[in-house]
Amino acid sequence: MAIDIKHVEHVALLGRLRLSDEEKLALTADLNNILQYVEKINELDTTQVEATSHILPIRNVTRPDVVKPSPGPDVMLANAPDREESFFRVPPIME
Amino acid sequence: MEYEAIIGLEVHAQLNTKSKIFCSCSTEFGAEPNSHLCPICAGYPGVLPVLNEEVLRKSILTGLALHCKISDFSRFARKNYFYPDLPKNYQVSQFEQPICYEGYLDVPTEKGIRRIGVTRAHMEEDAGKLIHSGRGESFVDLNRTGVPLLEIVSEPDIRTPDEAKEYMQMLCSLLKYLDVCDGNMEEGSLRCDANVSIRPVGQKEFGTKAEVKNINSFNFVKKALEYEIKRQLEVVQDGGKILQETRLYDSDRNVTESMRSKEQAHDYRYFPEPDLVPIEVSTEYIAEIKSKMPELPWDREARFVKELGLPDYDAHVLTSSRALAEYFEEALAIHNNPKGIANWIMAELMRELSGRETHLSEFPLSPRQLAGLVKLIDNQTISGKMAKNVFADILKTDKDPEAYVKEKGLVQITDSSAIEKMIEEVIAANPKAVEEYKGGKEGAINSLVGQAMKASKGKANPQMVRDLLLKKLTE
Numbered sequence: 001m002a003i004d005i006k007h008v009e010h011v012a013l014l015g016r017l018r019l020s021d022e023e024k025l026a027l028t029a030d031l032n033n034i035l036q037y038v039e040k041i042n043e044l045d046t047t048q049v050e051a052t053s054h055i056l057p058i059r060n061v062t063r064p065d066v067v068k069p070s071p072g073p074d075v076m077l078a079n080a081p082d083r084e085e086s087f088f089r090v091p092p093i094m095e
Numbered sequence: 096m097e098y099e100a101i102i103g104l105e106v107h108a109q110l111n112t113k114s115k116i117f118c119s120c121s122t123e124f125g126a127e128p129n130s131h132l133c134p135i136c137a138g139y140p141g142v143l144p145v146l147n148e149e150v151l152r153k154s155i156l157t158g159l160a161l162h163c164k165i166s167d168f169s170r171f172a173r174k175n176y177f178y179p180d181l182p183k184n185y186q187v188s189q190f191e192q193p194i195c196y197e198g199y200l201d202v203p204t205e206k207g208i209r210r211i212g213v214t215r216a217h218m219e220e221d222a223g224k225l226i227h228s229g230r231g232e233s234f235v236d237l238n239r240t241g242v243p244l245l246e247i248v249s250e251p252d253i254r255t256p257d258e259a260k261e262y263m264q265m266l267c268s269l270l271k272y273l274d275v276c277d278g279n280m281e282e283g284s285l286r287c288d289a290n291v292s293i294r295p296v297g298q299k300e301f302g303t304k305a306e307v308k309n310i311n312s313f314n315f316v317k318k319a320l321e322y323e324i325k326r327q328l329e330v331v332q333d334g335g336k337i338l339q340e341t342r343l344y345d346s347d348r349n350v351t352e353s354m355r356s357k358e359q360a361h362d363y364r365y366f367p368e369p370d371l372v373p374i375e376v377s378t379e380y381i382a383e384i385k386s387k388m389p390e391l392p393w394d395r396e397a398r399f400v401k402e403l404g405l406p407d408y409d410a411h412v413l414t415s416s417r418a419l420a421e422y423f424e425e426a427l428a429i430h431n432n433p434k435g436i437a438n439w440i441m442a443e444l445m446r447e448l449s450g451r452e453t454h455l456s457e458f459p460l461s462p463r464q465l466a467g468l469v470k471l472i473d474n475q476t477i478s479g480k481m482a483k484n485v486f487a488d489i490l491k492t493d494k495d496p497e498a499y500v501k502e503k504g505l506v507q508i509t510d511s512s513a514i515e516k517m518i519e520e521v522i523a524a525n526p527k528a529v530e531e532y533k534g535g536k537e538g539a540i541n542s543l544v545g546q547a548m549k550a551s552k553g554k555a556n557p558q559m560v561r562d563l564l565l566k567k568l569t570e
Contacts, residue, residue: 002246007511014175014362014364018175019563032395053170053172053367053373053405054367054369054372054373055513056372058372059372059373059375060144060372060374060375061145061146061371061372062145062147062148062151063119063145063147063148064147064148065112065113065114065147065148065149065150066113066114066119066147066261067113067119067120067121068114068119068120068134069132070120070121070130070131070132071132071134072130072132073127073128073129073132075128076137076237077129078134078384084232084234085238086127086128086129086130086228086236087128087129087232087234087235088129088235088236088237089232089233089234089235090179090233090234090235091233091234092227092231093178093179093227093229093233094230095224
């Protein structure tokens with residue numbers, strides 16, 4: 001499968017990226033290179049290899065259901081661009 | 096042409112854990128905004144989320160009760176989208192390999208038991224809450240971000256709005272039985288989205304579906320679906336086409352409205368969550384959870400019929416909630432008269448409960464008091480009619496019915512000579528009813544019984560009054 005500029009624009013929209021025309025062209029080339037590399041890997045015989053989603057041989061890491069104190073609104077809002085009382089203030093959200 | 100509706104429900108149940116799904120922040124409702132928030136649930140870079148073991152246990156418990164298969168290998172995935180209530184710009188959910196799959200729920204409906212398939216049930220985190228000021232700004236409270244949810248997805252097996260409501264109620268009752276969700280819809284502990292389409296009766300293929308969101312009560316499930324089905328029928332009958340879209344239910348106006356335009360069609364780009372390791376569930380772990388499964392409502396219902404001899408209807412009503420069933424069994428342990436106690440719960444107690452959102456545990460009459468009351472009727476200390484007055488009097492107190500009855504001198508008259516005397520007076524005062532009875536109108540006896548009871552101020556034993564009256568009149 002080859003990537004064209006339409007794919008790049010679509011993915012950029014989903015990722016909320018504003019790209020210039022030059023960037024779109026450059027990314028189209030980059031992504032096609034990446035896909036070609038994947039094609040290369042596809043030449044390997046992987047019929048005996050299970051699909052891998054996690055590379056660590058670790059399973060079932062859980063924690064007990066215990067509440068620990070949270071830092072508090074003032075700490076968590078310290079970097080907020082804007083706040084109102086203990087809320088983050090954001091531009092209006094259209095419904 | 097006749098059409099039928101095809102409905103599938105996605106129910107989001109908030110699991111009632113103390114802490115969030117991937118961090119140790121509290122899940123308590125109603126706290127100061129952003130006070131239950133930490134770098135993990137706020138989505139800071141470099142943090143490491145870790146699964147709450149209670150979330151896993153409660154999810155599997157629910158899956159087992161829904162007759163689901165439990166995945167021996169399960170993992171989390173990122174669901175990517177932008178919205179200000181989602182600080183990471185992805186929701187940690189499950190996509191492939193959900194923890195539970197392929198189950199069902201048998202739902203009692205007016206047309207008998209309907210088996211509704213459960214496609215899957217998966218763990219995920221909740222998003223935050225937005226408040227719109229209406230003055231060109233919105234406020235974000237992320238306390239709810241990371242609260243654990245179990246999303247239970249049904250097969251498109253539901254055919255009517257009533258069935259959808261019954262499924263939802265049954266599911267809610269089950270979740271409360273299992274003590275995995277408090278079922279409190281006002282606080283958003285149980286939320287529902289519905290996928291609905293219509294097709295001509297007899298057609299095999301499904302029509303184009305609309306997804307209706309924001310359904311937050313049992314009645315709204317029914318109303319929102321009724322509206323949406325009617326809307327789709329009108330579109331089709333006018334020669335139009337149903338669009339695949341998300342619609343929002345507005346309960347104030349009872350309408351559904353299109354929410355998103357087509358260029359924002361779902362494209363969530365799910366991929367495996369690298370920060371959370373996979374889960375391998377052993378058969379031993381499943382067996383351990385199974386061994387601690389509480390008695391399920393349908394099993395309890397069957398036991399009430401089989402072992403206590405209750406009618407099907409009574410058993411069904413009494414097991415409609417775990418709290419009610421436990422109240423009943425607690426009273427029964429004190430006074431062993433299943434039908435007597437059942438009647439009082441279903442009539443007096445449930446009338447008192449209806450119209451107020453009291454939890455049964457806060458009900459102003461204890462199982463011990465109710466059992467004591469029924470006992471006083473059974474040993475003929477007081478009549479049923481007197482008991483109703485006692486019930487009203489001792490509500491909201493912790494008075495013992497027996498002590499109260501003694502204190503008020505409310506003892507039933509079971510002395511036959513005293514009753515005979517009253518009966519003679521009643522017969523003398525009601526020659527017409529006596530005539531009618533003797534003339535073959537058997538119903539006339541009731542008015543005479545009523546008169547005698549009235550003369551005794553409700554204190555006479557009604558059965559004795561009836562027996563003695565019959566005896567007198569046939570002499």
